[in-house]
Structure formats: structure tokens, C-alpha cells
């Protein structure tokens with residue numbers, strides 16, 4: 001039996017999900033065995049894999065968050081394009097089956113799909129209906145705009161709720177998705193997606209960005225927004241019932257469905273109603289699967305077989321329903337719809353509806369070099385704002401100048 005190592009970053013219910021996928025594949029045939037291993041959070045597993053690649057111990061498959069995509073694309077020689085892996089193995093694989101926003105994100109300017117779309121997500125809004133009821137808010141109507149969110153937070157606070165609102169993945173939900181949703185530029189060169197994407201520079205200190213981060217700073221000061229840490233850290237405070245509203249990944253749904261001991265609602269991201277063109281669409285997050293270089297032909301065949309298994313519409317539909325990650329193909333969406341899943345679980349189609357809209361250059365997606373490090377800068381600077389040590393404008397200006405230094409470094413080292 002040929003072993004295929006798969007490094008990933010899935011925890012809790014999503015960890016059970018990837019373990020099940022590997023088990024189902026292993027039981028479906030005898031030649032290959034996929035071995036999933038949790039290697040820490042997304043940024044940690046990526047760093048671990050780069051180090052392992054240098055010492056010749058990389059896994060065959062690496063799950064990389066969207067943030068690392070431009071860096072992986074530029075690491076020619078460290079990875080094998082998924083299109084090539086599938087073609088060499090004569091595998092049944094149609095990149096066109098994928099939702100365009102998903103496929104385009106993982107495709108090189110020359111049209112070759114570089115990584116395998118796996119757990120694509122987008123940002124959505126979750127709220128605790130029981131807490132809303134207690135605060136005299138309509139539990140069946142989520143706040144649709146930012147002014148309504150701040151108003152709801154005030155009422156929750158007045159009703160004695162200790163944490164009206166929290167936010168996970170601050171850079172992703174409040175800067176990246178926020179920009180696309182309001183159809184404002186996040187970075188030049190079509191947010192890094194143009195053929196000259198390596199020349200992109202950040203633009204997130206616009207008046208709208210400043211106004212929004214300033215509003216959040218005021219809510220933080222009033223105890224209406226509580227910062228709960230980087231990445232997905234804030235999510236646990238929602239499922240525990242501590243925080244009544246959260247903005248985070250659609251891939252948090254499986255956790256909420258299993259662990260929330262209260263009535264909850266899923267709703268679209270809020271927007272500023274005075275911004276022309278809002279709401280636009282949200283961008284993809286989550287991760288894709290990269291195939292690492294330097295492995296044996298037989299092993300690549302196994303990788304292709306596993307990806308063929310994952311490409312089945314029924315497998316994709318089941319994954320989407322279980323986790324809340326997007327149905328990455330139209331087929332998986334249609335199968336889910338036909339099964340009555342969306343009707344039975346209201347709100348589970350919010351993520352899809354936010355994504356399948358006509359995109360603009362501001363909303364197609366965000367793909368920047370050295371972005372793993374830039375996300376950390378965003379966290380550092382916004383933490384200064386939540387702590388009252390910097391104004392929104394100072395922090396956003398600092399993100400732009402510090403981020404642009406890293407983007408300039410990426411541009412200098414970039415090889416076509």
C-alpha cells in the first residue's frame with residue numbers, strides 16, 4: 001500500500017470531517033492510504049511544510065489557507081500544479097465544474113489550476129436568537145446594516161449581556177471581506193489578482209475603512225464589541241453563549257450546529273447603507289490543497305485518486321452540509337438544494353448567495369504576496385486600536401506602510 005501524507009489545520013468538528021473523508025477513501029480502494037495529520041493552525045502548518053520541504057520531508061498534500069495562496073503560487077519548484085497531477089494520472093477532473101469565484105482564485109494567469117479547491121468559505125454573520133429575545137430585539141430579523149448592528153449591541157449590553165458582539169479573523173472579516181462587500185479597493189492590481197498581481201500595494205486606509213474601524217473602536221470602548229484574539233479564537237465565545245453576535249467563516253456552521261445550546265440565526269454580513277454599490281459580494285476564505293514536489297510517480301497517482309474521490313458531487317454536497325464550507329461546484333449546490341437542506345436549515349444558503357453575484361475588480365478576491373505576515377501586521381495594529389492605544393487612522397496607515405514594505409519585498413523576489 002502506498003501512503004499519502006496529508007497535513008491539515010482542521011480542529012474539532014472539522015477535524016472529524018477530514019478524518020472521515022480519509023477513512024472513506026481508504027475503505028473505497030486498497031492501493032493507497034491517505035494519512036491525515038493535524039499540523040497546527042493554518043499559518044503554523046504552512047511554516048512547518050516549508051521547513052519540511054527544505055529538508056526533504058514535506059507531506060504529499062498540504063492544506064493552505066487562502067492567505068498563503070500567492071506565496072505558494074510564487075514558490076515554483078516546491079509544488080506541482082494540481083492540473084498536472086490530474087492530467088499525468090489520466091484522472092477524471094474538470095476545473096470548469098467549480099464555481100468560477102473558487103476556480104479563478106486558485107488558477108494561474110495562464111489558466112492552469114494550481115491547487116485543489118477544498119474548504120472554501122466566506123464570511124457570514126451569526127447571532128444568538130435567545131439573547132436577542134431577552135434584549136427585546138426581534139430574533140427572526142438579523143440586523144442588516146452596521147448602524148443596526150451597533151444599535152443591537154447597545155440593546156444587548158443594556159439587557160445585561162456581557163459580550164454583545166465579537167469578531168473572528170479581524171483582517172479577513174473587517175478589512176478584506178468588508179472592502180469587497182462595499183465594493184471598495186483593498187489593494188491595487190485588482191487586489192493582487194491581475195497579471196501584475198505581484199506589483200500590488202495596499203489601499204485600506206480610505207475614509208470608509210477609517211470610519212468603520214473607528215466605529216468598532218467606539219464599540220470596544222463601550223464594551224459592546226469584545227476582542228477575543230486572533231484567527232478563529234473568538235468562535236468559542238459564541239458557541240458557549242458568551243458573545244451574542246459574531247462575524248466569521250461559514251465553515252463555523254458545523255461547530256455551531258453541533259455545540260450551540262441556544263437558538264441561533266445565520267445572516268448576511270452587515271453593510272453601510274449610504275455606500276453606493278453595497279452590498280456587493282464577499283470574498284472566499286478557507287483553504288485549498290497543494291501537492292508538494294519531489295514525490296514518487298506512484299504517490300502522485302494516489303493523490304490524483306484521492307482528489308477524484310473528493311471531486312464527486314455527493315462527497316462535496318455532504319461536506320458542504322456538514323461543515324458550512326461552500327458547495328464548491330454548481331453540482332453540489334444543486335444537489336443540496338434539491339435535497340431540501342436549505343429549506344430545512346434556514347440561513348445555510350447565506351454564504352452561497354453572498355458569493356454568486358456578478359463580481360467587480362474590487363470584489364473578485366484578494367491574493368497578495370507575503371500576506372501571511374501582513375495578516376499578522378493587521379492583527380497587531382488593530383489590537384492597538386481595540387486597546388485604545390492608536391486611532392483607527394494611525395493603525396490603518398501603519399498597516400498600509402508596513403504591509404507595502406512586505407509587498408515591495410515580494411515584488412523584488414518575484415520570478416515570472
Ligand SMILES: O=P(O)(O)OC[C@H](O)CO
Nearest residue numbers: 065067121249251285286
Ligand atoms: O475558517 P476558515 O477555514 O474558513 O478560514 C478563515 C480564513 O479564510 C482564514 O484566512
